[in-house]
C-alpha cells in the first residue's frame with residue numbers, strides 16, 4: 090500500500106504527461122505482478138462492485154472523528170471529495186502499512202462485501218488505524234469507487250506498453266473485456282504473444298473529435314465517407330464460438346439487455362465484430378432517446394416493452410472478420426465486407442451513407458438533420474484504419490449547430506473536486522409572464538477567470554440560501570448552447586434540454602433582454 | 615457577557631469594529647480617524663485613516679502599506695495606553711512580524727481582538743500569548759476540523775526534498791508564498807546550502823524590512839539580478855503563478871506554501887505541482903485551544919468559517935456569535951495577496 094499510495098500522490102502532484110508516464114513505469118516495474126495488475130485495474134477506471142454505501146462510511150468517519158454530522162457536511166462542502174474529507178478528518182496517523190496492494194484489496198477490501206455492518210465498521214476503522222494519511226486517502230478512494238487520479242487510460246496503456254515492450258494499441262486491446270487482476274494475468278499481459286484468453290474481449294473504440302474549422306479544409310469530398318450521426322448507445326457486437334457479446338463503450342457487458350441483438354448475433358458468421366450505435370427504432374427511423382431510458386431502467390424486459398421500444402444496431406464498422414482483426418484494413422474495405430455479411434431484414438441496420446457531390450450540398454443537408462432525428466454527420470476518411478481512442482485526422486463529427494438562448498443566472502451552488510469551494514454550478518432562468526423560471530443547469534463553458542468573477546458576484550449578491558444553493562440577484566446574462574430540446578412536464582419551464590453549457594457571458598445584455606419561454610417553445614419540433 | 619452596562623466595548627459599524635469609549639477602530643476597512651491595526655496584511659491594514667497604532671515590531675511593514683506621511687504610533691507588546699475611557703495594550707499573536715492581539719479594558723471588563731494568529735512557533739515573530747478575557751474576538755480562517763497542520767519541520771524537510779529532486783532534473787523550484795510573513799518564515803527555515811535562493815521584488819522588499827529588525831533569513835538575491843535558474847529556489851507571491859514573470863525560469867516545478875494546500879482541490883485547480891501545508895493561521899485544534907484558554911464568556915467569530923465554528927462552540931456550551939468580517943461578504947477561497 091505504501092508504494093501504491095505514493096504512486097497516487099506522485100501522479101496527483103504533477104501536471105506533466107511525461108512525468109506521469111515515468112512514474113507509472115517506475116511503479117509497474119518495481120511492483121509484485123499481482124499489485125501491478127490491481128493498480129492497472131484501478132487506474133484504467135475499473136472498480137469493484139459496490140462494497141458498501143458511502144453513507145455508512147461517512148457515519149463511521151464521523152463517529153471516529155468525534156464530530157457531528159452537520160460538521161462533516163460543512164467539511165465536505167469545503168473539500169468537495171468524499172474520500173478526501175474522510176481522510177482529512179481522521180486522527181493523525183501513528184503508523185503506516187507495509188502490506189502490498191494485493192493484500193489490502195483482496196484480504197481487506199473485497200471481503201467487506203460479505204459481512205454485516207458492525208463487522209465492516211470494525212474492519213474499516215482498524216484499516217484506518219493501520220495506515221498513514223496518504224494511504225487512507227487512496228484506500229477510501231478504492232472503497233468509494235471514486236478512484237480517479239488525472240491519468241488517462243492512454244497514459245496507462247503507454248506505460249504498460251513500455252514495460253511490456255509492445256505498443257499502446259496492443260495493450261489497450263489486451264486490457265479490454267473481462268479479466269481478473271492476478272499475477273497470472275499480469276504475466277500474460279507482458280508476454281509477447283498472449284493467447285486471446287477472453288472470448289468476449291472487445292476492441293478499444295475509435296472515437297471522433299468535433300470538427301474544427303471549416304469543412305472545406307478536409308479537402309476532396311471523394312476521399313470521405315459521410316454518415317448520419319445517430320445518438321444512441323455506442324457498442325460492439327461480438328460473435329465468437331457460437332456466442333454473442335455486446336459491449337457498451339463504457340466497457341459494460343450489456344448482452345442481456347438486448348435480446349434483439351442476441352438474436353442478431355446468431356445470424357452472423359463466426360468471428361465477427363461490428364461497431365455501431367444501439368438505437369430504439371421503429372418504421373425505419375429512431376424513436377426519441379427517452380424511450381430507450383424506459384427500457385434500460387428495467388430488470389425484466391416483458392413482451393410489452395420489447396414491442397413498444399424495439400432496438401436495432403446501426404452498424405458502421407467491421408473490426409473482426411472471419412476471426413481476424415481487420416482494423417488495419419481501409420474503411421472502404423471494412424464497409425464493403427460489412428454490407429456483404431449483413432443479414433437482410435434483421436436488427437442490423439447499415440448506417441446510411443450520405444451521398445452528396447459537394448461540401449455545400451452537405452451543409453444544406455445538415456440543416457435538415459434535426460428533422461431526420463440525427464445529430465449531424467460523421468466524416469470518415471475512406472482510407473483510414475480503425476484507430477484506438479480519440480484521435481484527430483481521420484474521423485470527425487460535424488454536429489448540427491447547437492441551439493442557443495440567452496438566460497439569466499438565478500441560482501449558484503459550489504462545485505466539487507477541482508472546483509470545490511467555488512460557485513461553479515449554475516441554474517439559469519428565462520422569462521415566463523414577467524417571472525424568471527428555472528430553465529437549465531450548466532457547469533461548463535467558462536474559463537477560470539470568468540468562474541472567479543461569477544464566484545465573486547455570487548458571494549456579493551446572494552439574496553437567499555437553500556442549503557448549499559444560493560439564490561442570487563438576477564443580473565448576469567449568459568448565452569446557453571444545447572443540443573436538443575424536449576417538452577417535459579417535470580421541469581418548471583415545461584422544457585428539458587440536452588447538454589446545456591455556457592457559450593458566452595453576455596456582458597452586453599441586461600436581464601430583461603433574456604429570452605422568454607415563448608421563443609424557446611418555438612424551438613420544439 | 616460580563617458587560618451589562620449599556621454600550622458594549624466594541625460594536626460593528628460600516629467601517630468595522632469600533633470602540634466608542636476609546637474612539638478608535640480595530641482593523642477598519644474604511645478611512646477613519648484612529649485605527650488600531652493588528653498586522654499589516656491588506657485585509658487588516660487599510661490605508662487612508664488619519665492615524666495608526668500598531669505593535670513596534672510591525673511598524674516598518676505597516677509603514678510600507680499605508681504610506682510615508684501618515685502618523686503611526688508604535689507600542690511595545692504589553693505596554694498599556696489609555697485612550698478615552700479604556701486601557702489598551704497589544705500582545706503577540708504569532709501570525710507575522712509585529713502581529714498583535716488587541717486587549718481593551720474598561721473597569722475590569724476585558725475584551726481581546728485576536729487579529730490573525732497561530733499557536734505554532736515561528737522564528738520570525740514573537741509567539742502567541744494567551745490572554746484571559748470576557749469577550750474574545752477570534753478569526754476563523756481555517757475553522758473546520760479538516761484543517762490540522764503537520765509539524766512545520768516535516769514540511770520544511772518536504773520542501774528540501776522537492777527542491778533537491780528538481781535539482782536532479784535540472785529544474786528550478788518556484789515556491790509561492792505570501793510575500794509578507796510566510797515567505798520570511800520559509801526563508802528563516804530553509805537550508806541555504808541546498809542551492810541559490812532568488813526572490814520576487816515584493817518578497818525581497820519585505821525581506822529587507824525583516825532583516826533590518828535583526829531577523830535572520832537565508833541569503834537571497836532579487837530575481838531581476840539572476841540568470842541561471844536550474845537548481846535554484848525562487849520565492850514569489852502566488853499571484854505570479856501563470857504569468858509572464860514565471861516563464862523566465864525555463865523548466866521549473868511549482869509549489870504553494872499555504873494552509874489551503876491541505877485540500878487537494880485548491881492545489882489542483884491552480885495547476886500547481888506541489889502544495890506544502892504550512893500556515894500562519896491557527897488550525898482547528900489551535901482555534902479551539904486559543905478560545906478555551908481565554909475562558910471568555912462570549913466569543914465573536916470573524917474572518918473565515920464563522921458559522922461552523924460558532925455552532926461548534928455553542929454546542930459545546932460556549933456562547934458565541936458570528937461577526938461580519940468584511941462588507942464584501944465572506945470568502946472561503948484563499949485570497950492571494952490579501953488573504954493570509
Ligand SMILES: [Zn+2]
Nearest residue numbers: 657730953954
Ligand atoms: Zn487576515
Ligand SMILES: [Zn+2]
Nearest residue numbers: 655730953954
Ligand atoms: Zn494576516
